[in-house]
Amino acid sequence: MNKAAIDNQETFVLNLGPQHPATHGVLRVKLTMDGEYIVHAEPVLGYIHRMHEKMAENRTWAQYMPNTGRMDYLSALSYNHGYAAVVERAMGIEVPERAEYLRVITVELNRISSHLVWFGAFILDLGGFTPLLYAFDDREKILDLLESVTGSRLTYCYFRFGGVYNDIDENFVDGTREFIKTMRKSIPMYHDLVTKNIILMKRLNDIGPISKETIRKYGATGPVARGSGIDYDVRKNEPYSIYPEFDFDVPVYHEGDSMARYMVRMDEIEQSMRIIEQALDKLPDGPVMVAKAPKIIKPPKGDYYQAVEAARGSFGIRMVSDGTNKAYRLKLRSPTFSNLSLFSEACEGMLLPDALALMGSLDLVIPEIDR
Amino acid sequence: MDFAKLKEQLRPLAILEDVVAEETADVEVEQEEGAADLDAQSVPEPQQLPAINEVDHQAKGFDLDVKVEADKVVEAAKILDEQGFFLEAVTGVDWLKENQLEVVYDYCMWQPQCRVVIRTRLDRENPVIPTISAVIPGANWHERETHDFFGIKFSGHPNLIPILLPEDSDFHPLLKDFKVNE
Numbered sequence: 001m002n003k004a005a006i007d008n009q010e011t012f013v014l015n016l017g018p019q020h021p022a023t024h025g026v027l028r029v030k031l032t033m034d035g036e037y038i039v040h041a042e043p044v045l046g047y048i049h050r051m052h053e054k055m056a057e058n059r060t061w062a063q064y065m066p067n068t069g070r071m072d073y074l075s076a077l078s079y080n081h082g083y084a085a086v087v088e089r090a091m092g093i094e095v096p097e098r099a100e101y102l103r104v105i106t107v108e109l110n111r112i113s114s115h116l117v118w119f120g121a122f123i124l125d126l127g128g129f130t131p132l133l134y135a136f137d138d139r140e141k142i143l144d145l146l147e148s149v150t151g152s153r154l155t156y157c158y159f160r161f162g163g164v165y166n167d168i169d170e171n172f173v174d175g176t177r178e179f180i181k182t183m184r185k186s187i188p189m190y191h192d193l194v195t196k197n198i199i200l201m202k203r204l205n206d207i208g209p210i211s212k213e214t215i216r217k218y219g220a221t222g223p224v225a226r227g228s229g230i231d232y233d234v235r236k237n238e239p240y241s242i243y244p245e246f247d248f249d250v251p252v253y254h255e256g257d258s259m260a261r262y263m264v265r266m267d268e269i270e271q272s273m274r275i276i277e278q279a280l281d282k283l284p285d286g287p288v289m290v291a292k293a294p295k296i297i298k299p300p301k302g303d304y305y306q307a308v309e310a311a312r313g314s315f316g317i318r319m320v321s322d323g324t325n326k327a328y329r330l331k332l333r334s335p336t337f338s339n340l341s342l343f344s345e346a347c348e349g350m351l352l353p354d355a356l357a358l359m360g361s362l363d364l365v366i367p368e369i370d371r
Numbered sequence: 372m373d374f375a376k377l378k379e380q381l382r383p384l385a386i387l388e389d390v391v392a393e394e395t396a397d398v399e400v401e402q403e404e405g406a407a408d409l410d411a412q413s414v415p416e417p418q419q420l421p422a423i424n425e426v427d428h429q430a431k432g433f434d435l436d437v438k439v440e441a442d443k444v445v446e447a448a449k450i451l452d453e454q455g456f457f458l459e460a461v462t463g464v465d466w467l468k469e470n471q472l473e474v475v476y477d478y479c480m481w482q483p484q485c486r487v488v489i490r491t492r493l494d495r496e497n498p499v500i501p502t503i504s505a506v507i508p509g510a511n512w513h514e515r516e517t518h519d520f521f522g523i524k525f526s527g528h529p530n531l532i533p534i535l536l537p538e539d540s541d542f543h544p545l546l547k548d549f550k551v552n553e
Contacts, residue, residue, distance in 0.1 A: 046535040053520070054544050058551060089432060218509035219457045232481040305432030305477070305486065307459075318477065320464055329545075333460040333477070341512045370535060 011039055014352075018047050023359075024121060025366030029343075036351050041344045049370040056330035061087055061297040062161070064327070069155040071334065072368035074114040076156045077107045077146075078310035084159040085240060086306035086317045090299035091161065098286040099163035100242045105279045106146060106158060108272040109176070112183070113142040114311035115265045115272075118363045122262070123194060125360040126203050131194050138186050141179045148172055161297060163289035173280055180273050187270060195266070204259035208358030210346050211256060218342035221335050222313025223268065224362055227261035229254035234309035245282070246275045258361040265363070298325055312336050312363050334368045374485065378423060378435065380450050381487075384443040385421035433477075433486035441491045441500045444476065448503040448510075451487060456480045458503075461513035463521035467547040470495045472521055476503070493523065502528040520545035 017028040026047035032040040052071060056064050068083040069076035081103060088095060095103075120135035143153045149168050150158040158164055194200055210220075215228045225232055233250040235243040251267035253260035299321040307316040313335025320329040339362050347355040422438035439447055448458075459477035466473060469492075476489040493500060502525040504511040514525045515534040522543040525531060533540050543549060 046533070046537070049535040051544055054549075054551065057545075086432070089430070216455070216457045217507060219459060219507075230481060237481060238484045303431065303433075303436075303488070305488075307432075307479075314459075314479075316459055316477070318460070318462065318475070329462075329464045331460060331462040331475075337512065337516075338459075338509060341509055345508070 010034060018044075021125070023366070024364055027340075027364065027366050027369070029359075031352070031355075033352070038347050038350050038352060038355055041347050041355070043340055043343060046370055048367055050367075052371045053330055053332060056327045058326070060325045061299070061327065064330075065159070066155070066157045069152075069157050070367070071332065071371055072114075072310060072312065072315075072336075072365050073154055074117055074365055075107075075110050075311035076154065077103075077110040077150075077158060078308055078315060080156060080159040081107055081241070082306055082308040082310075082315050082317050084161055085308065086304050086319050087161050087297065087299060089306055090302070090304045090319065090321060091294065091297065093162045093290060093294070095163055096287050096290055097242070097284050098167075099288045099290075101279050101283050102149075102164050102168060102288060103159065103241060104243065104246075105168075105176070105276050106149065106156075106164075108275050108279075109142050109146060110156070111272050111311045112269050113139045113146075115269050116142075118265060118311075119190070119194075122360040122363075123200070125356055126200065128194070128197075128200070131190070134186070134190070134193070138183060141175075141182070145172060145175050145179065148175075160289065160293070162293040163287070165289070167288045173283075176276060176280060180277060183269070183273060187266070190266070195262075201259070203354075203357055204262060204361070205257060206255075207258045207354045208346055208350065208361065209256045210342065214342055214345060218345075219338040220313065220342055221338065222309070222311070222363075223261055223264040224313065224339045226250065226252050226264045227361075228256040232314075234307050234314050238307060240306070240308060243275075246278050248275050258357050261361040261363075296325065298323060307333075310335060312365065312368070313339060332371055334371060336362070336364055337369045340364060340369060374434075377450075377454055377487075378425075381435075381437050381447065382421050382423055384437070384439045384447050384450075385423040386438050386440055387419040388422040388438065389419055428486070433488050435485070435487045437487065437489050439489060439491050441474075441493055444474070444489060444491060445501050445503050445506060447489045448476070448506045451478045451489075452506055454480070456485075456487065458507050458509050458513065459486075461503075461510055461517050463517050463523055463545065465495075465521065465545060465547045466492075467495075472498045472523060474500055474517065474523060498523040499526055500524070501526050504528060519543070522546065 011032050011034050014031040014033050017023040018026040028044040030042045031038055052067050068079040071079055116135040116139040120132035123131040147153045149166055149172055150156045210228050212228050215225050231252045236250055248271045251264050253263050301323045304319050307314050315335055316333035318331040322328040424436045426433055426436050428434050456478040459479045462475050464473040471492045472495050473492050478487040517523050518531055519533050519536045
């Protein structure tokens, strides 16, 4: 049908974006349409490409830390974590236990806030305005908590090589517990308000199914992979930091449709809260920075790799050091770049509004794709 | 997945490399080579072994490091794809002093967790390498990105146009001789 439709000149080209509410930032998709059906979709990237990888070669290891908070602006702490962890791995720096706990607590809080933004924006894409307000109300509490300890609300730069730069206080602990209490009440409300809504079900069930094999061929990770029945979470499969000490589940749904990806993220909010609760209960005393933190960061020569589970999937850093105070090469493997690359195959033959539902369920953050 | 079997499959693809003393050579292969060279024992020639090394995951973050010739990357991709690996990323490294460009393929397997790195060196003046996007469609974008940043040509690639850089760009910013305006 595709080839014939194109040859018969029955198709037309539709530009989606780069300024379009459903593309969350500046993504452009060139759609070849046959009426209301998509024949071919070609994402056009690079509108906010900033060449973070070249910047890494032009500034010292420590100076690059703020850059890592500016790629995925919704879950910046995971990126902080990946970068700090790869340099610590190369230098052999041991991080104090309390610092690791603080890292996990803040990263998981950040994951919840990221999923809340996605939740609100996704429903907004589908035409529902109200849930966005509820989600942002809950997210605001997380931003206040994180601001009190990291000093910023969005582009965090909280981690240091060998720990974190600021200890938490009683207010943070109490505030976090309080937040979890209210969030536990909010989630059933979200499910009543949104998940069980017949309009949402009709918009998401069986829409945009992605097979396991497609996921693997395109290297998709995170909730997108877990919604297609792949039980892969870097926190479990390739444990880093102190995640093995916590008891949490990895939500996996086998349907592969947009609803499955939606449910994975909603369940992940609950799992993140479980991790935070356990971490607060077990929080040890001690320093938050390694006592003899090296003043000059010069990782030994060689290749190092570190993957972390960001809110959107596996974020990997490959670093090549030549033993100087600057990176020789720093490759940032961002999860959404791979997740989006399957869009063109997955949306063929779909109705345009359904393709937008699929795109929303991939949870795109454009600055992270473009880097 | 059988790690030992995977190593055996990849071994023929690896280039031969002079063994440096500090490198931890594969014991099994060392014996084989030794047996073959019994008569030449009197001449202490530098020993050459396939460049396939197990890596300490804790220290480096990956498990297997394989150096191959440029024309072997497709074959390596086929082997890893059959085993159930997925492609994390394709990238380059500019080794200006050696006048070479390195292309690095990161593969990963979900369960059991295993990371394999396939790397190859190209001549800096004429960096051409076959595409693996026919085997692994996800490589399409990663190869376009590598072409953007390093100017490496992936022969046979269906759509090798700039992906992150502007569509009319003729520069490759991650080359070491690309000057940044400070």
